[in-house]
Amino acid sequence: MIKEVYITETNCITPIGFDVASNIKNIGEEVSGIQLHDKPMLFSVPFYASIINDVDLDLAFAKVTSATNYSRLEKMMILALEPIIKKSKVILNERTAFILSTTKGNVTALENHNIEPAYLDQLAKIIANFFEFKTEPIVISNACVSGILAVSVAKRLIQAEMYDNIFIVAGDEVSKFVLSGFNSFQAMSDLPCKPYSINRTGVTLGEAAAAVLVSSNKENAKIKVRGDGSINDANHISGPSRTGEGLYRSIQSALAEARIKSNQIDYISAHGTATPFNDEMEAIALNRLGLENVPMNSLKGFYGHTLGASGLLETVIGIQSALENKLFVSLGFDTIGVSQPINVIEKNENRNIHYFLKTASGFGGCNTAVVFEKVN
Amino acid sequence: MTAKKTYIQSFCTIQNNQILMNGEVVFSTEPTAFSDFSKKTYQHLEMNYPKFFKMDNLSKLAFLGAEFLLKSESNFSKENNTALVFANKSSSLDTDVKYQNSISDAENYYPSPAVFVYTLPNICLGEISIKHQLKSENSFFIFADYNPEFMEKYSNILLETLKADKVLCGWVEYYNENYKAFLYLVDKEGEIEHNQEILKKLYKQ
Structure with a gap:
């Protein structure tokens, strides 16, 4: 009998809300996080992107911890995970894994010639240490499927009885690195993106962190x-x-x-x-x-x-x-x-x-x- | 899950200007830069695959390892369900740094899509999949160190659940001229038992 696997907790940190309820409310009202930004530090001309407001992020983060030495992405990831770890009451022991999905992690550290923070295992370690996970973090960096691939990997690991519970956090931020890269591919849209439309001209970049708990325990199962x-x-x-x-x-x-x-x-x-x-x-x-x-x-x-x-x-x-x-x-x-x-x-x-x-x-x-x- | 035994069919190590197949040196050069070593290896393999020269160093490293292990396997007339499970420590950081250098100076700003695409570690899986026509499960993981325990378990899951017939596993680490690749093919039959103790031992050879 193959084990059944559930998602029992969810959360997300996005420009249109710092919890699932506010995101759903905004989506229901057709409020988009995409705006025109004039940020020469990120891109030489004004560009459309979905970017989290720094003041909001710092305010929310200060409610969770007084620590300040975290990068933007780390704050987003900690904020995504914190309420679901707390709410789930899952004990972070050797049966609880932690998966982190990202494409570029703290790549912005390279702007200051800081190599160490750009290592993805370092990023995972910082997040894992914040919550005191006992198992070695598993990082998935598989381009734009990373976030959903983590759900698939978590399900497989639980079915193989390696773990009972797996917390996943997935996050990426808008950076000069990715903006210039997508632009070099001529893949960026001049206007907010229009998926499947005859008028679509390319992507609009965005940033977010999302977190879920994947579990073998059916109690509180959402799906x-x-x-x-x-x-x-x-x-x-x-x-x-x-x-x-x-x-x-x-x-x-x-x-x-x-x-x-x-x-x-x-x-x-x-x-x-x-x-x-x-x-x-x-x-x-x-x-x-x-x-x-x-x-x-x-x-x-x-x-x-x-x-x-x-x-x-x-x-x-x-x-x-x-x-x-x-x-x-x-x-x-x-x-x-x-x-x-x-x-x-x-x-x-x-x-x-x-x-x-x-x-x-x-x-x-x-x-x-x-x-x-x-x-x- | 009742685990059936799985086996390491063959393994390949690339380090210090040397390539070992199943522990035996099959190709080596005098100490030289990786670009030169990888080019000489390509020539040794008598390949005609110009795409190789567009790859970044991480992809070249993974690609060459896969070439040694899969060259007798490829059979284009038959579907080959060999999954790819790869991992490293430095992700695509070597190319990330190169790409960052191309955008950090406004006076000297020349972002190239041909470089940018390699700022993802899983691109090397795409390169191997294209060469060997592997329309199969593939995933790239990052760990602080070589992690035989995870690799063993995850590849066994793919075999047990019939998501794959074989699994090509690889630790492919490249940063700033420091490199090591250890690739191996996991199958349901063979002579070398597939377990983490043996994976540790073979990695150190």
């Missing part, structure tokens, strides 16, 4: 993790497969493990970065699986692309969608701009959600899909 897959395109390192091969296979693998058919999925929280190639690839993969009529959204219109945080942040919001039986609008969408039909959510509506699918794709040809089932 069950039913199946997952994380399969490479084997096609190109900086662009998705034209046929969506890796995403197609990842979803197929997740559905097979969950033993459910594609027509049982009620909602898809997709990746939708708003680059021409990504959104097109997703539409092709979903059509190949017969998922084209399932209501879907990309939350990038609210948060921008939060890189290693995005998969977990969007899972946290997706879980809340399922619990509240609400489909949220895919902000920024207007006229369909992919070659295959997909059912992009155009207005908020109530809909019974039992199964939902989370997907993500990223550089290096990586893809991850996880199927969740509401717990009755």
Whole structure:
């Protein structure tokens, strides 16, 4: 008998709220975190991004600890984890693991020629020490699937009986490093991003931290993790497969493990970065699986692309969608701009959600899909 | 989970201008920079794969290790469900520093997408997947040190749950000319038992 695995606690720190309830309220009212920023230290010309206000961050952090020697990203991550560790009452012993997902961690330290803080194991150690985890941190750095891949890895480790509880935090911040990089790819949108739209021109970057508790204990379960897959395109390192091969296979693998058919999925929280190639690839993969009529959204219109945080942040919001039986609008969408039909959510509506699918794709040809089932 | 025994089919170590297959030196050069060593290794393998020269050092290191282990495995007519489970300490920091240097001076600002894409450690998994057409499970982890316990358990999970038929594992560490790669292929049959004690021993060789 394979162990059942649940997500029992969730939290997120984003520009539109420092807890799940305020994020859901803002999403319900179509309030986006994306704004025009004039920050020459980050980028030479004004740019759209979803950035957490420093004053708000410091105020919230001061309520948790009087310590001050933490980076912005560390503060975001600590704030995301702190309430769920406290609320869960899980003992941080050798049966409790800690996974940290990020793409670039404290890469901003390199601006001051500080190498040591840029090591991801150092970042993990700082967060782990703050909470006094007893096990060695597991860091996942697998491009833009990192956040959702962590859920898949956590589920597998619990099923293998290595741990009973795993706290995951996923975070990334907007930096000169990533802004210049995405801009060099000509992948940045001049306006707030418009996933799946004919008018989309690229990504808007964002920052966030999200945290969940993955557990074998059904008590307080919000959702069950039913199946997952994380399969490479084997096609190109900086662009998705034209046929969506890796995403197609990842979803197929997740559905097979969950033993459910594609027509049982009620909602898809997709990746939708708003680059021409990504959104097109997703539409092709979903059509190949017969998922084209399932209501879907990309939350990038609210948060921008939060890189290693995005998969977990969007899972946290997706879980809340399922619990509240609400489909949220895919902000920024207007006229369909992919070659295959997909059912992009155009207005908020109530809909019974039992199964939902989370997907993500990223550089290096990586893809991850996880199927969740509401717990009755 | 009732664990069936798994085995290390073959292993490859790259360090100090030397490549060892199953503990035997198969290629070495005089002490030289990694760029030169990796180029000579590529020539030794008689490959015709121009993409190799676009890769960063971490990807070259991982790619060459995979090449030695998989060159007899690749069979393009057959689906090859070999998962990739890789880890290191320094992530892509070597290329991160290079990229940061290209943007830190306003007078000398030249961010390059060809460099930026390698500021993610999992890109080396993409390179190996493309070369060997592995449409398979892949994940990149970061640990403070070589972590045979985690690697053993996670790769066994992939085999047990039938997510993969074989697993190519790799510790691929590269920062500032310091490098070490230890890659090995885990299978359901073989002669060397796959456990953390043996992984520790083989890593130190």
